[in-house]
Amino acid sequence: MTEKLPLIPYPSGAVAMLGGTFSKPSRLVIALDPSFDAECVLLYVREQLGMEAQEGGQSPDLIITAAADATEEQAYRLEVNPKECRIEAITLQGVFYAVQTLRQLLLAYPEAVPCCRIEDKPALLWRAFMLDVARSFCPVEEGKRIIDILASFKMNVLHLHLSDDQGWRIASESYPKLGEGESGRYSKQEIKDLVAYAQARHIMVIPEIDMPGHFTAALASYPKLSCTGGPFTIPTGEGIFSDILCVGKDEALSFVKQIIEETASLFPAPYIHLGGDEIPLDRWVDCPDCQKRKRVLRLSDEKALLRWFLNEMTSYARGLGKQVILYNDYVDEGYDKKIITQVWNPLLDASALTHPVIMSDYFHTYLDMDHTLLPLPVVYRYGKQLQTQKYSSLYGSEFMLWTEYIATREERDFHLFPRLIAGAESFWTQEGQHDYRRFMHTFAKHGSAYLSSDAQITPKKQWNTSSIVSAFARYKRRRRVKRNSRKAGISLS
Ligand SMILES: [Zn+2]
Structure with missing residues (x-):
């Protein structure tokens, strides 16, 4: 795929295309690191992605983990692979921005999102x-x-x-x-x-x-x-x-x-x-x-x-x-x-x-x-x-x-x-x-x-x-x- 991902704002870090696609499920099952407030994350998904969601369950579609190496509060990583989406961040704010990126991907590719890995953080705080x-x-x-x-x-x-x-x-x-x-x-x-x-x-x-x-x-x-x-x-x-x-x-x-x-x-x-x-x-x-x-x-x-x-x-x-x-x-x-x-x-x-x-x-x-x-x-x-x-x-x-x-x-x-x-x-x-x-x-x-x-x-x-x-x-x-x-x-x- 040669076209750049249609994201606004465009990510600051590396964007890699992985091959394959991810299909939007009818209901999102989330596996969430306990350091993040589940109620907030469920609200982001419902409001920003317009999807029903639940925390916990078999084969999650969205896995949110606490990044071990990130130091910047507003930074996040997002990986979309054929089985699930993965978000890494150290704060809820980082998770929120990853969800915003996912929102645009789902709007741009309603049928199947191309698999990709995105590293992102803001230039100006x-x-x-x-x-x-x-x-x-x-x-x-x-x-x-x-x-x-x-x-x-x-x-x-x-x-x-x-x-x-x-x-x-x-x-x-x-x-x-x-x-x-x-x-x-x-x-x-x-x-x-x-x-x-x-x-x-x-x-x-x-x-x-x-x-x-x-x-x-x-x-x-x-x-x-x-x-x-x-x-x-x-x-x-x-x-x-x-x-x-x-x-x-x-x-x-x-x-x-x-x-x-x-x-x-x-x-x-x-x-x-x-x-x-x-x-x-x-x-x-x-x-x-x-x-x-x-x-x-x-x-x-x-x-x-x-x-x-x-x-x-x-x-x-x-x-x-x-x-x-x-x-x-x-x-x-x-x-x-x-x-x-x-x-x-x-x-x-x-x-x-x-x-x-x-x-x-x-x-x-x-x-x-x-x-x-x-x-x-x-x-x-x-x-x-x-x-x-x-x-x-x-x-x-x-x-x-x-x-x-x-x-x-x-x-x-x-x-x-x-x-x-x-x-x-x-x-x-x-x-x-x-x-x-x-x-x-x-x-x-x-x-x-x-x-x-x-x-x-x-x-x-x-x-x-x-x-x-x-x-x-x-x-x-x-x-x-x-x-x-x-x-x-x-x-x-
Ligand atoms: Zn005076």
Whole structure:
């Protein structure tokens, strides 16, 4: 057999064809190593493979053993031979990924799966998707649909952007007016439900509360947390807004600490994202409280005051067992060394950073951009580029969907597919194994089936990849990033 196995993401390690075929049984008998939770494995088989299954019995069809030599938690081996399938892994997560691979093989070859042996592990450990639920709220059921799709392509982090100027989307016991009367807000129970659903599919949900900028929605509910006292109205559309949290007022600091504590207790992930992007500092310059804080702390300027504030919140979150992620707009040597910086600004040199990094470069990962501005091949190349560049410590990467102009499921699908799927392969597959033509071939043939029937894939004719139009549009966007960065006082390299 010369054709490569039609898998997305394509395996990082060796793929060997063994000869012969395996026929799907009507009911799967599983022999399971006792170190794995049988209930979880049975659920994977039922949900992912759509098959009835039982643990134990004569002549098993699926044998799952604990790998003796593997050291990587997300790695697995899958062998399909004429008699049975064999999975080796050291964690349930590895087993889950092997089941996902088996799922695609059974979909591609419903009659008889060609026998093969696959060694696989991800190139990037953090393979994330950021969904902006602040600008456009995303109901829990829709969140679950997205989680299912992420899981079936072995993505493992869902980053929820829960607050911004245009909306506050998570209920607070201490500050009940937050998000009140807005077009959608998650209750604590809904968050627990969503997080549990994601966990069962090996997806970690990371909450983001953006501070001290992108804060208008909170100020509209509690104007006393601002420098001027307001009043404020929640804006629509995009922009960088001048009114930010007043770090000179003690009650504003208590507010954010309380919010961090409530958020930390709701999400089991050991990380919390505190935003820290696009912060115009003019209000602090004119605010007597902020100026007093600056004097008392003997800080040289407002940027130092910002550094102090974000370091304080970082150490507060650490006390709650959380490692902080910040967009890297202002992160420099004076910031807490444990902060993970998420690099979005393409004008900054990420290789010079000494903090651990998550890469989400504007021109490679912002899926809210039109297909013309961010064509599929550019998305596909990104993971490979990351693997060949040198960073002091690369955590992983994220695809981003900002939603100022994307509110419905149709609009989300238009932007996400097929780019998110190409991105999933680009992150998972080891450099050297990427092949855009193979990906396109597999996706054209099996994409709809792998993606599940309730997602819309944007047809190729709508991608409109005229290179001249694309180059001009990207040039204009680059200038806009530069303008916005200047406006927000971000020093560019
Ligand atoms: Zn102030």
